[in-house]
Amino acid sequence: MTKKDSTPAPRKRGRPKKELNIEQIREDLKNGLNKEDCYRDQGLNASYGGQRERKDEELARAVREGQEEFKDRYADAIKPLLTSAYRQKVLDGDVAAILYGMRNIVGFTEKRALEVQGEVNHIHTLDPAQRAERIKQLRAELESEIVDVAIEESVDDSK
Numbered sequence: 001m002t003k004k005d006s007t008p009a010p011r012k013r014g015r016p017k018k019e020l021n022i023e024q025i026r027e028d029l030k031n032g033l034n035k036e037d038c039y040r041d042q043g044l045n046a047s048y049g050g051q052r053e054r055k056d057e058e059l060a061r062a063v064r065e066g067q068e069e070f071k072d073r074y075a076d077a078i079k080p081l082l083t084s085a086y087r088q089k090v091l092d093g094d095v096a097a098i099l100y101g102m103r104n105i106v107g108f109t110e111k112r113a114l115e116v117q118g119e120v121n122h123i124h125t126l127d128p129a130q131r132a133e134r135i136k137q138l139r140a141e142l143e144s145e146i147v148d149v150a151i152e153e154s155v156d157d158s159k
Contacts, residue, residue, distance in 0.1 A: 017052075018042070018044060020044075020052070022059055023062075024041075024042070025059070025063065025066065026062040026065060028041065028066070029063060029066025029067050029069075029070060030066045030069045030070050032074075035049065038063075086101070
């Protein structure tokens with residue numbers, strides 16, 4: 001005979017999820033607010049709102065749609081304004097604007113040349129006897145560069 005487990009199921013811990021007005025978030029994003037401000041208006045901080053957005057597909061879809069509607073509505077109006085402002089900066093001779101245009105719009109890249117002088121000695125190309133002789137020679141050069149410094153005890157004159 002089996003006995004049924006009479007213990008109740010464990011309750012969920014942590015704070016309960018806050019109810020969000022998803023339509024209000026979509027409208028706010030459509031009118032130009034950023035996500036952080038929309039979450040703050042709903043009583044959430046930005047990081048918790050981002051977590052909810054990753055977990056809740058309906059919220060993620062509403063955020064995506066609201067941002068796209070704003071972009072569709074205002075992109076055509078803003079583009080000529082930004083283009084004329086950029087052209088004015090270029091006509092004024094702003095070097096940063098010119099470089100930005102050359103790199104990002106035109107696609108030019110800067111070519112750099114690097115010259116290296118000197119020689120490379122590879123010990124592994126020598127036979128074993130030559131390698132041993134070269135290692136002895138390098139050790140002798142290193143030892144000749146070492147300076148022996150004697151450290152004397154200091155006399156304490158403060159007494």
